[in-house]
Amino acid sequence: MTSNKKDPVLVVLQMSGAYDTVNTIVPYTDPHYLDHRKHLRIDPEEVLPIDDKVGFHPAMSPLKDFYDQGKMAVIQGIGYPNPIRSHFRSMDIWHTGDIDKTGGSGWLGKAIKEIDPNKENILTGVNFGRGLPRALAAPGVSVASVGTLDNYGVLTGIEETDQRTEALEVFARMYSPMIGSGEVNDYLSQTGLDVIKGADILNKAPGMYSSTVEYNGDYFSQWVKNIAQVHLAEFGTRVLYTGLNPGTFDTHANQAVTFSRLWADMSNAVTDFYEDLKEHNANEEVVIWMFSEFGRRVKENGSGTDHGAGSVAFVIGDAVKGGLYGEYPSLEPSRLDEGDLQWNNDFRGAYGTLLEDWMGLDAKDILGGTFEQFDFIK
Amino acid sequence: MADHDIALMAHLMRRAGFGAQYHELEARAAKGYEATVEELLHPDDHPNGLELDLAERYFTEWNHYIRGVPEYIIWRMINSKSQLEEKMGLFWHGILCTADSKTQSYPTSYAEWEMFRQYGMGSFRDILVQISKDPAMIFYLDNCLSHKDAINENYGRELLELFSLGVGMDGEFNYTEDDVKECSRAFTGWTIANNVPQTPYGRYPALFVYNPADHDDGVKTFLGETGRWKGEDIVDIIAKQPAAARFLSRHLYDFFVADEAPVPAWMDTPPRDMDTIKMLEEEYFRSNYNIRCMLRVLFHSDAFKNGRFSRIKGPIETVVGTLRLIGEWTTYKPGMEVIFDEMKHMGQEIFNPPSVEGWHTGREWIDGGTLVHRINFIADNVSDLTKPGIQELANRLASEGPILSGEALVDGCLRMLGHYELAPETRDMLVAQAEAKGAAPTDGVEFQERVAQTLQMIVATKEYLYA
Numbered sequence: 113m114t115s116n117k118k119d120p121v122l123v124v125l126q127m128s129g130a131y132d133t134v135n136t137i138v139p140y141t142d143p144h145y146l147d148h149r150k151h152l153r154i155d156p157e158e159v160l161p162i163d164d165k166v167g168f169h170p171a172m173s174p175l176k177d178f179y180d181q182g183k184m185a186v187i188q189g190i191g192y193p194n195p196i197r198s199h200f201r202s203m204d205i206w207h208t209g210d211i212d213k214t215g216g217s218g219w220l221g222k223a224i225k226e227i228d229p230n231k232e233n234i235l236t237g238v239n240f241g242r243g244l245p246r247a248l249a250a251p252g253v254s255v256a257s258v259g260t261l262d263n264y265g266v267l268t269g270i271e272e273t274d275q276r277t278e279a280l281e282v283f284a285r286m287y288s289p290m291i292g293s294g295e296v297n298d299y300l301s302q303t304g305l306d307v308i309k310g311a312d313i314l315n316k317a318p319g320m321y322s323s324t325v326e327y328n329g330d331y332f333s334q335w336v337k338n339i340a341q342v343h344l345a346e347f348g349t350r351v352l353y354t355g356l357n358p359g360t361f362d363t364h365a366n367q368a369v370t371f372s373r374l375w376a377d378m379s380n381a382v383t384d385f386y387e388d389l390k391e392h393n394a395n396e397e398v399v400i401w402m403f404s405e406f407g408r409r410v411k412e413n414g415s416g417t418d419h420g421a422g423s424v425a426f427v428i429g430d431a432v433k434g435g436l437y438g439e440y441p442s443l444e445p446s447r448l449d450e451g452d453l454q455w456n457n458d459f460r461g462a463y464g465t466l467l468e469d470w471m472g473l474d475a476k477d478i479l480g481g482t483f484e485q486f487d488f489i490k
Numbered sequence: 491m492a493d494h495d496i497a498l499m500a501h502l503m504r505r506a507g508f509g510a511q512y513h514e515l516e517a518r519a520a521k522g523y524e525a526t527v528e529e530l531l532h533p534d535d536h537p538n539g540l541e542l543d544l545a546e547r548y549f550t551e552w553n554h555y556i557r558g559v560p561e562y563i564i565w566r567m568i569n570s571k572s573q574l575e576e577k578m579g580l581f582w583h584g585i586l587c588t589a590d591s592k593t594q595s596y597p598t599s600y601a602e603w604e605m606f607r608q609y610g611m612g613s614f615r616d617i618l619v620q621i622s623k624d625p626a627m628i629f630y631l632d633n634c635l636s637h638k639d640a641i642n643e644n645y646g647r648e649l650l651e652l653f654s655l656g657v658g659m660d661g662e663f664n665y666t667e668d669d670v671k672e673c674s675r676a677f678t679g680w681t682i683a684n685n686v687p688q689t690p691y692g693r694y695p696a697l698f699v700y701n702p703a704d705h706d707d708g709v710k711t712f713l714g715e716t717g718r719w720k721g722e723d724i725v726d727i728i729a730k731q732p733a734a735a736r737f738l739s740r741h742l743y744d745f746f747v748a749d750e751a752p753v754p755a756w757m758d759t760p761p762r763d764m765d766t767i768k769m770l771e772e773e774y775f776r777s778n779y780n781i782r783c784m785l786r787v788l789f790h791s792d793a794f795k796n797g798r799f800s801r802i803k804g805p806i807e808t809v810v811g812t813l814r815l816i817g818e819w820t821t822y823k824p825g826m827e828v829i830f831d832e833m834k835h836m837g838q839e840i841f842n843p844p845s846v847e848g849w850h851t852g853r854e855w856i857d858g859g860t861l862v863h864r865i866n867f868i869a870d871n872v873s874d875l876t877k878p879g880i881q882e883l884a885n886r887l888a889s890e891g892p893i894l895s896g897e898a899l900v901d902g903c904l905r906m907l908g909h910y911e912l913a914p915e916t917r918d919m920l921v922a923q924a925e926a927k928g929a930a931p932t933d934g935v936e937f938q939e940r941v942a943q944t945l946q947m948i949v950a951t952k953e954y955l956y957a
Contacts, residue, residue, distance in 0.1 A: 128845075198651065199845050201754055213758075244857035257859035259835050266862055267950060269870040279947065282923050286916050286951055293913070296749075296802075296853050300861075300952045307858050362845075364632045364644055413642055414635045 118397040120431075120470050123339055123385075124220065124353045125402045126245060127378065128203065129361030132371060132417050133407035133453055134443070137166050137186060137424045144443035152367055152412040162186070166440055171375040174383040175426070182434035185427040185488035187462055189438040191455020195406060195421035199362065202405040207247040209460050209479045219463055220351050221250025222478040223471060227350050234309045235347045240335035240354040248353055254306035255351075261338045262318045265311035266304075280308060317345040325388040332356055333381045340388045343398065350471070361404060365416040378402075382428065399429035399470050399489070403459070409451050410443060422453025425462060427488055431470065437486045458483045465489060493909065495519040499526065500908035501798045504957040505746050506530050506789065507573025509811035511879055512886065512906050527789045531611065531782050533572030559596035560840045561826035563603055564833075567810045568819050574785075578610035579603050580806060581745050583840070584848045586621045586653055588630035590841040597695035598626045599841050611782040614738055614774070615729040618654055622721050625682045625696035631846065634681040636674055638706040646674030648846050654725075655733040658757030664733040665713060672710040676724045679705030729779050732771070736761075739770035742784060747793055748800040749852035766793040799911055799956040802855050805836030805864065807957065812868050815907070817879030835863040856955060868949040873942040884941040888932035896924030903944045912953045920947055 132152075139145045140156040141164060159167035160176045166188075168176045178184040192211050196202045208216040220237065228236040237248050237255040248255040258264050266283060270276040287304030290297070321341045327333040335354040342349055356374070363370050382400065389395035403425040408417035422441045441453035448454065461483040464475040469489035476482055496512075499519040503510040507530070510518070518526045529535070567576045583606065590599055602624050609617040621627050627645070628634050636642035647670045651657055655664040665673075681704070682696040710719045713727050728734055740761055744750035747766070751759040761767040769791065770784050777783035788794050803811070809832055813819050819826070833839060837860045843849055856864075872880060887894065887902045894902065900920045904910045912920070924930075930940045948954060 198754075199847065204754065239857075239859075241859075244859075255858065257857040259859040259863065264859075264862060266865050267869055267946070268866055269873065270946070275943070278923070279950075282919055282947060283950055285919050290913065290915060297952060299853055300856060300955060303856055303858055303861050304952065307862055310858065311862070364642070365635055413640070416632070416635070418643060 118394075119348070119350060120472065121343060121349070121398045122220075122351050122466060122471060123343075123398055123400045124247070124351070125336070125378070125382070125400060126247075126353070126355030127361055127374075127402060127404045128199070128356055129363070129404070130199065130202075130406045130408055130419060130423070131361040131374075131404045132363065132367065133420070133422060133424050134410060135367075135371060136169055136172070136375070137162075137188065137440070138169060139166050139440055139443060141165055142443050144445070148411045148443060150412070151415070152417065162436065166436070169372070169375055171372040172379050174379040175428075177383070178386075178428050179434060183428055183430060183432050184434050185432050185437055185486070186435070187425045187427070187437045187457065187486065187488075189441045189453065189456035190403075190423050190425050190459050190462065191406070191421055191453075192458055192460070195449070195452065195455065197406060197419035197421065199405060199419075204246060206403060206405055206459060207245060209463060217250035218245070218247040219467075219478055220247045220353065221253045221255070223467060223473055224248070224253050224255065224351055225250055226473045226478065227471070233348045234306055235313060235342075235349045237351040237353070238310075238314075238339075238342055238349050240338045240352075241331075245353060245355060248351070252302075254302055254310075255353075256306065256310040256314060258314060258338065261314060261341060264307075264314050266307055284308060313347055314342065317341045317347070320345050323388050323391060325384050325391065327384050327388075328377065328380060330377060332377065333384065336381045336385045337388070340385055343389070344392050344394055363408070363416050364418060365414060367412075367416045386428075396430045399427060399431055399466070401462075401466060402426040402428070407453055410448055410453060411451055420452035421449060422455045425459070427462075427466070431490050433488050433490050435488075437488055457486075461485045462488075493905075495523070497798075497909035498523060498795060501795070502526060502530075502789065503573065504807075504811070504908065505577075505794070505801075506785075507577055508567055508807060509814050509908060509957075511815060511817065512883070512908070515908065524790075527786065530572075530574035530789075531786060533575035533607075533611075559600045559603075560830055562600075563840060564806075564810060564826065564829065565819060567806070568813050575607050575610065578781075579606040580804075581741075582606040582610055582617065584745075584843065584851075585741060586617075586624075586627065587843045587846050587848045588624075588626040588841075589843055589846075593626050593629050595626070595629075595696065596841070598629070601695045602626045611785065612780070613729075614654075614734065614779040614781060615725055617781075618649070618725045618728065619722055621653065622649070622677060622680060622725065623698040625698055628680060628682050628698065629696060633677055636678050638678045638704050641671065641674040641678060641706075643670055643674045645677060646670050649673060649677075649724075650728070652753070652847060654728045654737060655731060656737045656753065656756050659733045659736050660760070661758055663757070664731070669712055672712045672719075673724050675706045675708070675710055676712070676719045677721045679703070680721055734779075735771040735774040736767065738774060738781070739767045739784070742770060742781075742788055743767060743793075744851070746785075746788055747797045749802060752850060752852075752854070753847065763793055766791055799953060801957055802852050802955055803957045804849065804851060804855060805833045805838035805860070806840060808836060808864055809833050809867065811957075812871050815879050816871050816874065816877035817882070818871070818877055832863065832867050836860050836867070861955075864955070865950045868954070869946045872945040872949055875938050875942055880942070880945070881938075883945075884938045887941060888937055890932070892932060894930045894932055894937075896927065896929065897921045899924050899930055899940060899944055900948075903941065903948055907945070907948065907954075910948065910954065912948075912951060916951055916953060920944070920951075923947065 138154045138159045140159040158170045161167035207218050209219045210216040224237040239257040244257045287301045289301040327337040339352045407420040407423040409420040438457040460479045465485045467473045467475040496515050496519045499515045570576045609620050631645040632642045633645040650665050679701045683699045684696045773784045773787045883906045
């Protein structure tokens with residue numbers, strides 16, 4: 113990358129609950145697929161083929177367009193050693209890149225620290241939604257977590273301007289970290305201070321934004337729109353994150369209906385987002401990473417599927433070298449891992465590609481090791 | 491009445507309830523700590539009276555057939571005289587999680603909450619049996635899809651991992667993958683009739699049904715014991731495990747005393763106060779798994795009494811506590827939906843925990859988004875002088891003399907909020923801010939404004955995030 117280009121931006125869309133791998137990228141010509149899925153089977157006629165082996169779920173047709181234009185990498189067989197089938201634990205692993213211990217720092221939190229070690233920009237990372245994903249949490253790193261973009265700030269109920277200014281000054285002093293008050297208190301202090309700094313800037317974004325793109329009204333689409341607004345406001349934000357409410361893809365039952373609807377919503381939101389950026393000539397500096405915490409059991413169970421392993425992840429953007437990466441895991445019963453797809457590439461390798469080839473960071477420290485990477489960035 | 495008695499009572503009522511106004515704290519402190527603990531532990535001796543019945547009749551939409559169920563539960567938390575009973579509902583709801591986003595049946599959720607009220611302070615063994623028969627749970631974790639010869643492991647796994655034992659303890663695993671399967675087999679046939687969701691025949695609660703024809707009555711080996719185990723037998727085996735005692739003790743400590751490490755870390759992270767945990771574990775076995783007995787030990791422990799302001803309040807505690815303080819929602823009126831949304835934006839929607847793991851508590855309640863919602867909600871409410879609780883608070887302070895210094899104003903407000911304690915640095919800043927405005931004569935309208943402004947600043951402190 114040369115210096116006259118805009119700084120690379122990473123947008124992360126977390127799709128919690130664990131989408132069903134084999135019905136997302138469908139091995140539609142594999143006889144084992146048809147054996148395992150008597151009921152929850154995507155009709156091979158309806159699959160949007162990538163090649164003669166795999167294709168997209170029909171609800172993903174807007175995403176398929178990205179693929180056809182060479183802007184989408186599909187990372188097959190993604191996972192990690194000794195897969196865990198608990199949502200919380202597995203998501204924690206994806207968030208931290210630490211497969212042994214819980215509660216560590218987030219990989220993007222660490223990346224933000226690398227990008228902005230002196231905390232010169234309070235908005236280097238911004239999350240949209242309720243609660244901050246652990247992926248963005250790291251000691252000494254602040255990430256604004258925004259529920260509603262246009263009314264973000266404390267003590268907004270104080271109407272009189274001078275009184276509010278004075279209150280915010282006292283607030284800033286009260287939230288100044290005190291020596292020896294402990295880690296949790298330091299965290300609370302930092303959060304309070306960052307809120308008032310970040311709010312002053314973020315509140316301006318909606319007013320600066322205009323677009324012909326109309327997003328859907330659901331929370332997810334609105335948050336994706338907020339991501340566009342903040343990116344287009346050019347606050348120097350480098351990592352933008354949002355997620356579907358946890359558990360949404362957790363289709364133990366009634367999968368057929370829910371699953372199609374979710375992928376249709378997701379695909380539309382992503383397409384709207386890309387169109388919005390393009391309208392503002394701000395698409396080239398953005399790469400989107402989409403993932404889920406694990407896959408689902410290959411053999412269906414009634415109208416749903418149980419927790420499994422071996423997932424598929426997606427990278428979208430102009431800078432992406434489109435195509436299939438990794439191997440599609442075998443569905444042969446003897447080659448399954450306790451009934452689940454065998455992973456064949458460690459997700460930390462894909463993180464490494466994003467960190468090094470896209471964000472221009474050293475991945476080794478962030479990920480605590482070196483993992484075989486792909487070359488999905490141009 | 492000595493201040494330290496009222497301060498201790500304020501602590502008890504924040505933890506074993508949703509906080510109380512100052513006059514209630516005084517009255518309870520006069521009756522004594524032990525008497526109040528016993529009253530809290532025995533909700534049946536103190537019926538709520540007519541008010542709740544009337545509420546149900548007044549709010550036809552609250553009679554748990556339309557969306558009013560969460561609002562009604564919140565209304566009860568605000569108004570119930572059996573504060574601990576409602577608090578235990580919240581405790582269990584955060585552990586034995588179900589979510590309306592899946593069950594889509596408030597009548598069924600309501601039945602679950604009633605079960606928490608009924609069994610919440612009884613035997614741990616009994617509440618585990620009840621949750622295994624709970625229609626919302628059976629649907630939420632798909633036990634209705636778990637069949638003889640075709641088990642669905644979802645419930646069997648979560649029962650062990652999240653409801654009773656935890657993944658591990660003291661660095662050792664508490665169960666194996668085989669135990670999960672055997673456990674799941676034992677609960678086959680535990681299903682529901684009147685299947686949710688709510689359409690097309692209107693809204694009705696689902697019912698538990700045991701279907702012997704779909705029960706796998708084969709021999710199972712679970713946690714080393716072999717037999718033709720049924721669900722109840724599995725729960726019996728679970729309840730006698732040391733890991734069950736540890737699991738429940740840590741949860742009680744986390745909820746009532748001080749924030750513990752997140753649950754998934756319990757296998758490798760020892761309790762922060764092993765002595766108190768050991769005391770609770772002993773009481774667990776001594777009392778035959780009785781939760782009420784464990785709570786009594788806990789409320790009388792030094793760890794509890796000294797554990798003031800060491801726990802970050804959850805959003806429901808924050809919102810309900812604020813409404814109790816300002817004396818709002820003591821009568822029946824529409825508009826509770828807005829209150830409900832506030833809790834959601836602070837990160838806790840009742841009947842919709844983010845996943846079966848429940849809410850992540852402690853510092854995880856607070857981030858850039860939730861902090862903003864929390865502070866603004868409380869600050870807006872405590873500075874609203876039309877609220878009866880705030881009026882009363884201001885009048886009470888006004889009665890302390892013709893003029894209050896800035897310092898007296900700050901300390902008076904802290905006392906009225908339930909003897910809140912601020913770090914000396916924080917208190918100094920608020921005092922300086924108040925002193926800069928001069929002493930406050932207590933006879934004018936301006937005094938009320940001064941009280942409102944002081945409260946607004948206090949509730950915006952870091953300290954006020956804690957209870």
